[in-house]
Amino acid sequence: MSTAIRWLIGIPVAAFVTVALFVLMTVLISAEFEPQDKVKTASFEINPKVEDIKVIERETKVDKVQKVVTPPPPPMIERAKADKPTEAIASLEGAIPDFETPKIDRQSFKIAVSDRDAQPLVRIPPIMPTRAEKSGHCTVRFDVSPEGAPFNVVATYCTQSLFERASVKSVQKWKYNPKIVDGRSVARSGVESKISFRLSDERGRIIPE
Numbered sequence: 001m002s003t004a005i006r007w008l009i010g011i012p013v014a015a016f017v018t019v020a021l022f023v024l025m026t027v028l029i030s031a032e033f034e035p036q037d038k039v040k041t042a043s044f045e046i047n048p049k050v051e052d053i054k055v056i057e058r059e060t061k062v063d064k065v066q067k068v069v070t071p072p073p074p075p076m077i078e079r080a081k082a083d084k085p086t087e088a089i090a091s092l093e094g095a096i097p098d099f100e101t102p103k104i105d106r107q108s109f110k111i112a113v114s115d116r117d118a119q120p121l122v123r124i125p126p127i128m129p130t131r132a133e134k135s136g137h138c139t140v141r142f143d144v145s146p147e148g149a150p151f152n153v154v155a156t157y158c159t160q161s162l163f164e165r166a167s168v169k170s171v172q173k174w175k176y177n178p179k180i181v182d183g184r185s186v187a188r189s190g191v192e193s194k195i196s197f198r199l200s201d202e203r204g205r206i207i208p209e
């Protein structure tokens with residue numbers, strides 16, 4: 001029943017709307033067309049000509065240079081002259097007196113040189129072995145040549161055997177003043193010395209032997 005009522009109401013409404021639209025379109029089409037006024041076109045030049053600007057030149061007149069009179073030089077001032085010294089610059093005081101040179105007999109003249117034992121000049125420290133875990137020392141015995149070079153180097157005692165080779169190598173690089181006997185350098189035998197090895201930890205403290 002409701003569907004039939006919808007159809008009865010809808011059909012007249014749709015017909016009315018259709019007729020109204022048709023009439024409106026007919027009125028719009030039947031009206032006369034009135035053209036609009038033309039818009040004035042704008043014109044412009046691409047490369048306009050620029051008028052030359054006239055430069056006004058200023059006339060300047062230079063006055064004649066006047067003659068300049070050079071002023072006279074300043075007056076000379078007389079300087080006081082220093083008197084000549086009356087005393088001599090050099091003095092004879094403290095001069096070395098004259099004396100007779102002593103006569104030396106070449107045959108009887110001798111230079112006496114006192115005897116001395118071998119003395120160390122250069123001592124190169126030993127190289128710490130990489131395997132060392134604590135400090136130590138070695139006692140070495142060697143001879144000194146007339147030229148002051150150690151030879152026959154022997155390690156007589158070491159706290160650890162790994163220090164022996166480093167001690168011998170260190171002493172072989174030393175330099176001595178040779179032994180002097182009656183003014184001549186001679187060999188010195190039986191020289192003993194102690195070679196110390198100091199090993200420190202990360203904090204800088206010495207690790208005892």
